[in-house]
Amino acid sequence: MTRSHRGPGLAGPSVAPYPHGGLGPHANLPPGERLRVLLVEDDEGDAFLVGELLAETNSMIDLLVATSLSEARQRIAGVDCVLLDLGLPDAQGLDGLRRVLEMSSGAAVCVLTGRSDEHLGIVAVAEGAQDYLVKGQVDGVLLTRALRYAVERKRADENARRLREVELRQAESARLERGLLPQPLMTTDEVAVHTFYRPGRHAALIGGDFFDVVQTRPDRVDLIVGDVCGHGVDEAALGVELRVAWRALILAGVPDDEVLPALEQVLMSERRLQEIFATVATVRLDLAANRATVRLAGHPPPLLLSGGKVAPVPARGGLLLGVRPRRPVAFDLEFDTDDWSLLMYTDGLIEGRVGDGDDRLDVDGLTGLLQERANHAVPLSELPAWLVGRAEQINGGPLADDVAMLLVTRGGGR
Numbered sequence: 001m002t003r004s005h006r007g008p009g010l011a012g013p014s015v016a017p018y019p020h021g022g023l024g025p026h027a028n029l030p031p032g033e034r035l036r037v038l039l040v041e042d043d044e045g046d047a048f049l050v051g052e053l054l055a056e057t058n059s060m061i062d063l064l065v066a067t068s069l070s071e072a073r074q075r076i077a078g079v080d081c082v083l084l085d086l087g088l089p090d091a092q093g094l095d096g097l098r099r100v101l102e103m104s105s106g107a108a109v110c111v112l113t114g115r116s117d118e119h120l121g122i123v124a125v126a127e128g129a130q131d132y133l134v135k136g137q138v139d140g141v142l143l144t145r146a147l148r149y150a151v152e153r154k155r156a157d158e159n160a161r162r163l164r165e166v167e168l169r170q171a172e173s174a175r176l177e178r179g180l181l182p183q184p185l186m187t188t189d190e191v192a193v194h195t196f197y198r199p200g201r202h203a204a205l206i207g208g209d210f211f212d213v214v215q216t217r218p219d220r221v222d223l224i225v226g227d228v229c230g231h232g233v234d235e236a237a238l239g240v241e242l243r244v245a246w247r248a249l250i251l252a253g254v255p256d257d258e259v260l261p262a263l264e265q266v267l268m269s270e271r272r273l274q275e276i277f278a279t280v281a282t283v284r285l286d287l288a289a290n291r292a293t294v295r296l297a298g299h300p301p302p303l304l305l306s307g308g309k310v311a312p313v314p315a316r317g318g319l320l321l322g323v324r325p326r327r328p329v330a331f332d333l334e335f336d337t338d339d340w341s342l343l344m345y346t347d348g349l350i351e352g353r354v355g356d357g358d359d360r361l362d363v364d365g366l367t368g369l370l371q372e373r374a375n376h377a378v379p380l381s382e383l384p385a386w387l388v389g390r391a392e393q394i395n396g397g398p399l400a401d402d403v404a405m406l407l408v409t410r411g412g413g414r
Helices: 046-054 071-075 094-104 115-127 140-180 233-251 256-270 362-371 373-377 379-397
Strands: 035-040 062-065 081-085 106-114 133-134 191-197 208-217 220-227 278-286 291-297 302-304 309-312 331-335 341-345 405-411
Touching: 035 071, 035 094, 046 062, 046 133, 071 094, 094 106, 094 115, 094 220, 094 291, 106 115, 106 140, 115 133, 115 291, 115 309, 140 291, 191 208, 191 379, 208 233, 208 405, 220 233, 220 341, 220 405, 233 362, 256 278, 256 291, 256 302, 278 341, 302 362, 309 362, 362 373, 362 379, 373 379
Parallel strands: 035 062, 035 081, 081 106, 106 133
Antiparallel strands: 191 405, 208 220, 220 278, 278 291, 291 331, 302 309, 302 341, 341 405
């Protein structure tokens, strides 16, 4: 392709822009096997020559022609590649390229340069074009190959960009997950703590449930399990804030009755909507006295496994955090033996269905699962995962909500 002057182009003054592009004899091929290329070229002769080159090679490329950037803006929708002349009536050089890159979204861009402006092609690739072609040095095979390669490079670039975005989201989720799933801050070997966490959202790493374990004295261990309503990243972030705030309050030695009211203040100041609430269950273990203090704020009660029996801890349920500030009532639990386990969990474990009806597993159903003879052969460290598996069997599929569990055991644990 050469350009000696403007106006009639190479084919003479009577030639109009090439009307069909590179359709050749295969116009009935499926659209998915063809490329749509928009040629932005104001020289009719050069536009005609591009169409002829594509037609000669049976390139399976449909060619559209625009003579200016303003016309290209109207025709660019749905094209796979833009073949851009850098000398147009309404744009010159790299300015035209930048404007095309802004309007082309997912389309590849190849630029056409004259022999004296070949350096512009190199700069154009640095600016974001997929390739450049020098007029007068292109035949049909090379033109077709360049256009198809440009489209594939653009697709590869887009795939790489999407992959990077996914990796960044996963990295952000992993950071939140580390905040939600802390390592228990505990040194004693008088009790063992087994944790379980699984988000309910499809392919998610995190959810709104949280837990934590903190030992502040040789004979005292504090535990919390909580659930922020909702299943998004905002709720997960709020769960992290509540967990960190609770740990700070415990480590600071805030009086027992003031911990949950202070946690509620954090919730009410940090939530994005007034409708957001949370439920929590806290347990303070006094290992020397072999007793526990349980506080519930709208949360299901822990289950006590001891002496071969399973029963919910009869603590008062209390009000949800974030609804109407009120101190939860403490319940003192005396352990009869040195062999016991206390299971704390979020309601995602007990909200699965039972059979085909509307009945839920609920606390009574979970108690029944722990009384099954089959679970006696399950090691305590694997018991939380076993419970989720049984709940899903009864539900007839995966549980919809997040599930978090803490199983703290002493002695034989049963």
